[in-house]
Amino acid sequence: MLFNSFTFLLFLPIVFLLYWFVFKKSLKLQNAFLLLASYVFYGWWDWRFLGLIIASSAVDYFCGLKMGDLSISSNTGHRASDNTINQEPTTNNQLSWLNGRNLYLTISLLFNLGLLAFFKYFNFFIESAADLIATIGFQPHLSTLNIILPVGISFYTFQTLSYSIDVYRGNLKPTKDPIAFFTFVAFFPQLVAGPIERASNLLPQFFTKRKFEYQQGSDGMKLILWGLFKKMVIADNCALVVNPIFENYQTASGLELIMGAILFAFQIYGDFSGYSDIAIGVAKLFGFDLMTNFRTPYFSRDIAEFWRRWHISLSTWFRDYVYIPLGGSRVSKVKAIRNIFIVFLVSGFWHGANWTFIAWGGIHAALFIPIFLVGKNRAHLHEGDHLLPSVKELFQMLLTFALVCIAWVFFRADTVGDAWGYLSRVFVNPLLPKNFVWLGYDIRIALILFLGLEWVGRYQFNWLARLEGKWFRYPAYITTGFLIVFWGVFTEVKEFIYFQF
Amino acid sequence: MNRFLFKLFVLSSLFACICFGIDQLIENGIKTSSYREISKWNEVIEGGINADRLIVGSSRALVQFDPKIIEEKTGQSCYNLGIDGSTYPAQRKIVELYLEKNKKPKIIEWSIDFTTFENVEGIYRFEQFIPFLHEPKIKEILAMNQNMDLSYLNIPIARFDNNRTIKYKGLLSKTRFKHTYPLLYKGYRESEKSWNVPENQIEKLIGETSFEIDMKMFDDFIDFVTSLQTQGIEIRWVISPYFSSTELLFTNKKSIRNMLNKHADQLNIEFLDYSFDKISDQQNLFYNGTHMNKKGVSVFMIQLYSFENKMLD
Numbered sequence: 001m002l003f004n005s006f007t008f009l010l011f012l013p014i015v016f017l018l019y020w021f022v023f024k025k026s027l028k029l030q031n032a033f034l035l036l037a038s039y040v041f042y043g044w045w046d047w048r049f050l051g052l053i054i055a056s057s058a059v060d061y062f063c064g065l066k067m068g069d070l071s072i073s074s075n076t077g078h079r080a081s082d083n084t085i086n087q088e089p090t091t092n093n094q095l096s097w098l099n100g101r102n103l104y105l106t107i108s109l110l111f112n113l114g115l116l117a118f119f120k121y122f123n124f125f126i127e128s129a130a131d132l133i134a135t136i137g138f139q140p141h142l143s144t145l146n147i148i149l150p151v152g153i154s155f156y157t158f159q160t161l162s163y164s165i166d167v168y169r170g171n172l173k174p175t176k177d178p179i180a181f182f183t184f185v186a187f188f189p190q191l192v193a194g195p196i197e198r199a200s201n202l203l204p205q206f207f208t209k210r211k212f213e214y215q216q217g218s219d220g221m222k223l224i225l226w227g228l229f230k231k232m233v234i235a236d237n238c239a240l241v242v243n244p245i246f247e248n249y250q251t252a253s254g255l256e257l258i259m260g261a262i263l264f265a266f267q268i269y270g271d272f273s274g275y276s277d278i279a280i281g282v283a284k285l286f287g288f289d290l291m292t293n294f295r296t297p298y299f300s301r302d303i304a305e306f307w308r309r310w311h312i313s314l315s316t317w318f319r320d321y322v323y324i325p326l327g328g329s330r331v332s333k334v335k336a337i338r339n340i341f342i343v344f345l346v347s348g349f350w351h352g353a354n355w356t357f358i359a360w361g362g363i364h365a366a367l368f369i370p371i372f373l374v375g376k377n378r379a380h381l382h383e384g385d386h387l388l389p390s391v392k393e394l395f396q397m398l399l400t401f402a403l404v405c406i407a408w409v410f411f412r413a414d415t416v417g418d419a420w421g422y423l424s425r426v427f428v429n430p431l432l433p434k435n436f437v438w439l440g441y442d443i444r445i446a447l448i449l450f451l452g453l454e455w456v457g458r459y460q461f462n463w464l465a466r467l468e469g470k471w472f473r474y475p476a477y478i479t480t481g482f483l484i485v486f487w488g489v490f491t492e493v494k495e496f497i498y499f500q501f
Numbered sequence: 502m503n504r505f506l507f508k509l510f511v512l513s514s515l516f517a518c519i520c521f522g523i524d525q526l527i528e529n530g531i532k533t534s535s536y537r538e539i540s541k542w543n544e545v546i547e548g549g550i551n552a553d554r555l556i557v558g559s560s561r562a563l564v565q566f567d568p569k570i571i572e573e574k575t576g577q578s579c580y581n582l583g584i585d586g587s588t589y590p591a592q593r594k595i596v597e598l599y600l601e602k603n604k605k606p607k608i609i610e611w612s613i614d615f616t617t618f619e620n621v622e623g624i625y626r627f628e629q630f631i632p633f634l635h636e637p638k639i640k641e642i643l644a645m646n647q648n649m650d651l652s653y654l655n656i657p658i659a660r661f662d663n664n665r666t667i668k669y670k671g672l673l674s675k676t677r678f679k680h681t682y683p684l685l686y687k688g689y690r691e692s693e694k695s696w697n698v699p700e701n702q703i704e705k706l707i708g709e710t711s712f713e714i715d716m717k718m719f720d721d722f723i724d725f726v727t728s729l730q731t732q733g734i735e736i737r738w739v740i741s742p743y744f745s746s747t748e749l750l751f752t753n754k755k756s757i758r759n760m761l762n763k764h765a766d767q768l769n770i771e772f773l774d775y776s777f778d779k780i781s782d783q784q785n786l787f788y789n790g791t792h793m794n795k796k797g798v799s800v801f802m803i804q805l806y807s808f809e810n811k812m813l814d
Contacts, residue, residue: 006652006653006656020502212502212505214502214504214505217502217505218505218508221509440665440666442665442669474512477512478512478515478516478519481516482516482519482520482523482658485520485656485657485658485659486523486658486665486668487665488659488662489662490653490656490659490660490662
């Protein structure tokens, strides 16, 4: 079910009303109902793949319990409580090979990564192996499988893995409530495209009595509204221009290609951050707070800042579960560079079974490492608090945005060769052709409006939620809604880009 | 919770009212505008056209069959039902709608193209049909859009989504900012455009083309034509001229002509093929490789209907 579909428009109010009016009295009933609703939400796409979510949840629930039991029985003495996160594993955790907890972590890792490997990467590995063998002169006959990629598999497997790892590390108590745990894994607002929640943030919310808060509900609605604007007005209109350019880049002019890359940057941002906004907003309607996933990343002044603002839930996941365990930056420079490369390449590969994503990750690593080496990767931890950026900041932002756009070409292209072809053609025939289909004037206005509002609201979680005065606020909500129906793309329903990951 | 639901209800109601109001403004604006073939759909749905001859087909029917000349030459009233960018399935629906609302014609002249029986995705410029959604046949035409989620056709304003500018056109149609399109005369759209592409560049522009005939669609066409004949309507098939350099690029035209010839003989239908006529050599009579301009149309009409008169003599 898509957030921008007619079905969801009916689904959401029904689930909302039943949740708060029928199941309000019992937390367990509310959780069970949310689980049911989540499975309906997911099953609407393809009910057969519900089995994978259930299996993934069951394995991690079981492994979590077992790790918890072993932790208590072996009396290793580490603190398995209060959901606090220790960044570094304790000495006792490192001894866990002795008490068998590692076995259950291994089961959890193998199962979840195995699911991913099979459903997402099997054909890629086979094809890549065949290509590799072909380069040394053999012609292998390796057959691929016709595998459907289950929607959201990369998101929910990573979410449930975070639980297993946190329990293993002793940062989190395993839960004994299967309904709460299964709902945590399948929670429909963020099931298929994140934010990838940490068990330590989301799971405890399933054990807390939820009371409808006006402010939380109101903030939720505003986020949904703004998320829909980003998706249906910005992203989908940009897609109408971007898709033909990328499909026919061989015949496009240089300016068209530059335009295509820039508009794709807006498309993917509108699409993905729009989804995240709607997800966070919907969760708020049910009394849950999800983590922020985007903080105006295109106003970043360098790549390091960009990665603190783009897909935050994924970048922090890799930081905590890959980068820090590898030693992070507290190792030799060579090892630190290796760690950065690993994290960026794995992060790219997480997006899809294609060399283009690996190249995208590699480019970001290559852009990040020089900043890291000169010790400036934490130079822009705080946003400036001024109304307009200085000339220097503006230059830094534009440069960062340009570099990000170049990397996006790899992300969007079908093959690395296509991406390379796309970029190399930028310098050929730079003039715009007569028949160039460019954004309509109205959508150009929408884009400028969008950028302006993003800039003004860059310190806040949602500019709509911060409007003061009812004579200003309510017209703003209605105008935003009106612009969605007037400028939005409806008839060609567009899936969210991140569904494919 | 009650405060939240109350505010949500009030804001949603206000929003819905604004959307419905603007939607109606757009719909009324478009219906009374000269946008695309809107005036034709208005006339067909209102009924009372009462034409003896009905021209059916795609844009090549729309711009190449002038009812004024036809009426002069034949002495019979005529109406052009051509739909820009259409293939047979949409053309059939429009004929059915016409027959539901208007007097049965004596003759239907079906302008056939090499593309008429090709399976194409979607309906070209389908937004012009949206103000007439209350007509089941129009709904059926819109349902042919394979990429389209029809549920959105029920959402005010968003239902005009396919072509956003139509919303502006609808809103501005009563103001001095309105966009004017050439008016249709009895469903016919004339074009005075010219075409100056050097002949040696045409192949580069168009390239060799082969048409894939959907035989299921063609069989349905034959059934439909037969049913029209049983209603006492005389049918005539016409392939109007293509510019010669363009026509030469169509690789399987012969097999299509043969197929049409065979069925025309079987059904006793007059089949006139002007696709490679002497008109085809004169570039000044065309505004692109497949469409004639006003000058070309008058030459073609005279030729076509003089031939008919000769046959009658």
